[in-house]
Structure formats: C-alpha cells, structure tokens
Amino acid sequence: xxxxxxxxxxxxxxxxxxxxxxxxxxxxxxxxxxxxxxxxxxxxxxxxxxxxxxxxxxxxxxxxxxxxxxxxxxxxxxxxxxxxxxxxxxxxxxxxxxxxxxxxxxxxxxxxxxxxxxxxxxxxxxxxxxxxxxxxxxxxxxxxxxxxxxxxxxxxxxxxxxxxxxxxxxxxxxxxxxxxxxxxxxxxxxxxxxxxxxxxxxxxxxxxxxxxxxxxxxxxxxxxxxxxxxxxxxxxxxxxxxxxxx
Numbered sequence: 001x002x003x004x005x006x007x008x009x010x011x012x013x014x015x016x017x018x019x020x021x022x023x024x025x026x027x028x029x030x031x032x033x034x035x036x037x038x039x040x041x042x043x044x045x046x047x048x049x050x051x052x053x054x055x056x057x058x059x060x061x062x063x064x065x066x067x068x069x070x071x072x073x074x075x076x077x078x079x080x081x082x083x084x085x086x087x088x089x090x091x092x093x094x095x096x097x098x099x100x101x102x103x104x105x106x107x108x109x110x111x112x113x114x115x116x117x118x119x120x121x122x123x124x125x126x127x128x129x130x131x132x133x134x135x136x137x138x139x140x141x142x143x144x145x146x147x148x149x150x151x152x153x154x155x156x157x158x159x160x161x162x163x164x165x166x167x168x169x170x171x172x173x174x175x176x177x178x179x180x181x182x183x184x185x186x187x188x189x190x191x192x193x194x195x196x197x198x199x200x201x202x203x204x205x206x207x208x209x210x211x212x213x214x215x216x217x218x219x220x221x222x223x224x225x226x227x228x229x230x231x232x233x234x235x236x237x238x239x240x241x242x243x244x245x246x
Contacts, residue, residue, distance in 0.1 A: 015231035035111035105185035134240020160227035
C-alpha cells in the first residue's frame with residue numbers, strides 16, 4: 001500500500017474510533033429505534049451515491065457524443081465501483097442500487113420513507129431540501145466537497161467516510177432485534193455493503209486516490225484534511241441521531 005495512504009489511515013484512527021465506539025449503538029433497543037436511525041442514515045446512503053456519480057462525471061465521459069476522457073485506468077476504477085453501487089443485486093437476485101435496497105429495508109422495518117422519497121423528488125441542481133439540523137449539516141459538508149470539483153477531495157470523502165466504519169457490533173445488534181424478520185433486508189444491505197467496501201471497493205478507492213494525487217504533496221494534504229472533516233461530519237450525524245433516541 002502507498003506509504004502516504006498508510007500515514008493518512010494512521011492519522012485518521014482517532015476520528016474513526018469516535019464513530020466505531022459511538023454511544024448510538026447501545027441506544028438501539030428495538031426495531032423502532034433502528035427505524036429512527038434508518039430515517040436519518042438513508043441520507044448518508046444517498047449522498048454516498050452523489051459523491052460517486054460526481055467522480056464519474058468529472059473523471060469519465062458521461063455525455064453524448066462520447067469522447068475518451070482522462071486516464072483509462074481511472075475510468076475503469078470508477079466504472080467498476082459504479083456498476084455495483086448503482087446496479088448491484090438485492091437479496092432475491094434482482095438488480096438494485098444500494099440506495100433502493102435501503103428504501104426497501106426501511107419499508108420492511110416500518111420506517112417512514114415518505115420524507116426521503118419527497119426529498120428525492122425535490123432535490124435538484126444547487127438545491128438540497130432541508131430535512132433536520134443533523135442531516136442538513138451532514139449534507140452541507142458533503143456537497144461543499146462535491147462543489148469543489150476537486151476529484152481527489154471527492155474521492156477522499158467517498159473513501160474514508162464509507163460504510164465499512166459501521167462496526168460488527170451494529171450488524172449484531174440489528175440481527176438480535178430481527179426476531180420477527182422485519183430487518184432481513186437491512187441485514188442484507190449491511191452485510192453486502194460492508195463486504196464490497198472491505199473487499200473490492202475499498203482497495204479500488206485507495207488506488208484511485210493514489211492515482212489522482214501522484215507526487216503532489218498539496219493534494220495529499222487536502223485528501224487528509226477532507227477525510228478528517230468527513231469523519232467529523234459523520235460523528236455529528238450519529239450525535240444527532242443519538243439525541244433523537246435519548
């Protein structure tokens with residue numbers, strides 16, 4: 001692994017620990033609590049896709065007529081991640097984006113999907129609808145990065161604020177409260193997403209950062225500062241959800 005990546009990962013450990021050991025997980029006592037978490041966390045699932053699609057837009061040709069754009073190796077990295085994030089297969093083998101899987105899991109759990117579905121209808125260029133203070137601040141942080149149009153910064157937020165930060169204990173808690181099978185789809189989402197992040201997508205995303213930064217020390221510094229800000233934003237989102245459960 002790139003030495004700079006190793007250094008950044010080491011420097012990010014305290015921020016990651018804040019998320020992995022967050023008090024939120026111990027507050028999840030039933031499916032209603034998990035539904036509250038999902039009603040907020042779904043926006044992080046959505047903006048994860050927005051980070052990815054902004055990378056695809058900047059680094060590959062997404063318009064017609066098509067022209068070769070950028071480094072073919074980077075195009076392949078991006079498009080291989082997009083393939084599975086935007087058109088993976090659900091627990092029944094049907095094509096689905098991870099966001100749509102999450103909505104299905106919310107419906108099964110009894111979580112309220114009306115606000116996020118309205119959000120998707122209303123969202124547009126330069127307009128992000130308001131949700132609540134915790135979600136609003138989180139999305140503002142993400143879209144400040146997206147609007148920088150700096151692919152190394154966007155790749156940093158995409159890579160270091162990923163769902164592989166969700167600890168094993170979270171999946172265990174969800175399984176524990178799955179006594180009436182209302183969380184089957186959520187368990188599948190968690191296991192599938194973390195499997196891809198830890199298996200294929202994590203190393204691809206780190207390679208993407210290495211390719212985008214090269215030997216540019218300023219870009220590497222910006223990757224680290226963006227990663228720190230992304231992790232702080234995720235912790236604040238978790239704090240906000242915790243306050244709703246307390």
